[in-house]
Amino acid sequence: MKAEIIAVGTELLLGQIVNSNAQFLSIELAAIGIDVYFQTVVGDNSSRLQQAIEIAQSRADVIIFTGGIGPTEDDLTKDALAASLGRTLHIDRLAMDHVQRFFDDRKIVMTENNRKQALIIEGTTPLPNEIGLAVGIAFEHEKKYYIVLPGPPREMKPMFVDKAVPWLQQHALTNETPLYSKMLKFAGIGESLLEDKLIELIRSQTDPTIAPYAKEGEVTVRISTKAPSEHEATKKLEILEQQIKEILPEHLYANIDVPLEQLIVDWMADAGLTLSAAESCTGGLLMESITNIPGSASMFAGGIVCYSNDLKKKLLNVPSAYLEGPNAPGAVSREVAEVLADQVRMIADSDFGLSVTGVAGPGYSERKPVGLVFIGLAERGRKTEVYELNLKGTRENIRLRTVKALLYRLWRRLEERKVETPLEGSDL
Known part of the structure; x- marks a missing residue:
């Protein structure tokens, strides 16, 4: 299953904000068996956003949006998506209660534009925002799957992990063989040297697969396999983990994603x-x-x-x-x-x-x-x-x-x- 991430925000195009959301989503989507083929960044412009949506519909099965769902006039993601699909927008009652409660608890008068954060597209599933105010949405339309998430990472990440992933597993991945992954963490070795040490395993990989990810001063390797059951996947991953450990015993420090x-x-x-x-x-x-x-x-x-x-x-x-x-x-x-x-x-x-x-x-x-x-x-x-x-x-x-x-x-x-x-x- 192919995915495209559309990040919305002129500030991203201007380089004022780094698009860290796309990196996070690409890693998390790979973990559940969805491959990100494209990443698009588009400014706060309705016509250009609709063009990006049309292109994504032609080449992806899952389209994920981040940003552009706040209270201001240039938050256009839901409007543009609704227009592209010929659907209407309406206020979700529970989301509106959440927004109103935020202002009431702080004894602040809510301005009318904040109602926009409770908008959802007709026929969609609301994704509650536990950290911020703007509600996300998930829905299927003509065999395409759409997820709309807020832009701030502290809001986007928990919404995706806790709300969007279960929805995708229930609606988009029903016929897919489950993908199981394990994170191996390394220290005291760079990405190029680690890859050189593991090159024979990497070249011969079919299933499970090996994917290195480098951050400053450390390297993570994700090993993944598709299997009908967790028990079968665990056996396959443990064999590969042991092979890697034998090659790099002084650098592999954990098989869970911890610093x-x-x-x-x-x-x-x-x-x-x-x-x-x-x-x-x-x-x-x-x-x-x-x-x-x-x-x-x-x-x-x-x-x-x-x-x-x-x-x-x-x-x-x-x-x-x-x-x-x-x-x-x-x-x-x-x-x-x-x-x-x-x-x-x-x-x-x-x-x-x-x-x-x-x-x-x-x-x-x-x-x-x-x-x-x-x-x-x-x-x-x-x-x-x-x-x-x-x-x-x-x-x-x-x-x-x-x-x-x-x-x-x-x-x-x-x-x-x-x-x-x-x-x-x-x-x-």
């Missing part, structure tokens, strides 16, 4: 282990990634952002001889990374201490090149390890990749510890 920091926080919290950090060029980004995870308070002792040499000396006891003088290794060095990791661990009395010092750019520092970074990993009772990174990209890329590298090194050390002192029930 690496989630596993680290959960396992350390369950094991009663604590962590601290000293950051220079990443400026607290590592600590933010950890403390974004619920439950991190029980395992993260705290940290220090030490950009200046003065703070490195005063708060973390880095010797002046390391930082100053013609023969000093400098702040961006293996020696300083080791001291930072050791000292923050001892000051916090934590089981682990992480450190980072480097040149994020855009210019050189201490005559050292952009992308040169040293990361330290200290552990109570063990010799501190320091790793040199030579990264490419923008300042933001380098900082993010540094954090991912630190998390990867910590995960690998925890994996070793798990073998040495297994924690009952751990999935790390």
Whole structure:
């Protein structure tokens, strides 16, 4: 079954907003066996939108719209779609009650244009908006399936997953063999190297299939199979997962879609282990990634952002001889990374201490090149390890990749510890 995504909004054409909705929908649709063949972006213009609808009808079975269903005059998606299909619009009572209740609860007078957010096309199924106000819709027309969703991702994503996917499964996918998927998460390896390692499996794939997806600093592989039952699919996917694990045992960290920091926080919290950090060029980004995870308070002792040499000396006891003088290794060095990791661990009395010092750019520092970074990993009772990174990209890329590298090194050390002192029930 072929799909087309039509994203509506002049702000998308102008580049003021990135069309992240299309990426999300393409991944989610593939997971239920619907292949996205086309993605279209069209501005807030009724005639051009109707042209886009006509083209989509000629080449797709499922047409999904995002955006253009708000209260303003340029929100035209439902109007254009109704006109294209020769259907009328009317106010959905439950959706209107939801909109009215929003304003009543806040003691705000509702302007008349907000009624537009409760409009649905005749003969369609409303998709309630649990986060915002604009109701979505789903319907079949002349053997084509239409889904209309809001533009804001925080509204669109739960509406699609919780409302649109069940509708598609009930109406559009009744004769399709179900597609089952599993997400494999990797760290410490780039997309090109991962693909090279898996190239024989990828070239020989028929069923199950392998599809890599890269994000900054991590790679996800979706393995998928069509099968008449979940039990049969699970057996097929487990065989392929084991083959991949045997090829990349040091990089596959999870077979569910979770970030690496989630596993680290959960396992350390369950094991009663604590962590601290000293950051220079990443400026607290590592600590933010950890403390974004619920439950991190029980395992993260705290940290220090030490950009200046003065703070490195005063708060973390880095010797002046390391930082100053013609023969000093400098702040961006293996020696300083080791001291930072050791000292923050001892000051916090934590089981682990992480450190980072480097040149994020855009210019050189201490005559050292952009992308040169040293990361330290200290552990109570063990010799501190320091790793040199030579990264490419923008300042933001380098900082993010540094954090991912630190998390990867910590995960690998925890994996070793798990073998040495297994924690009952751990999935790390």
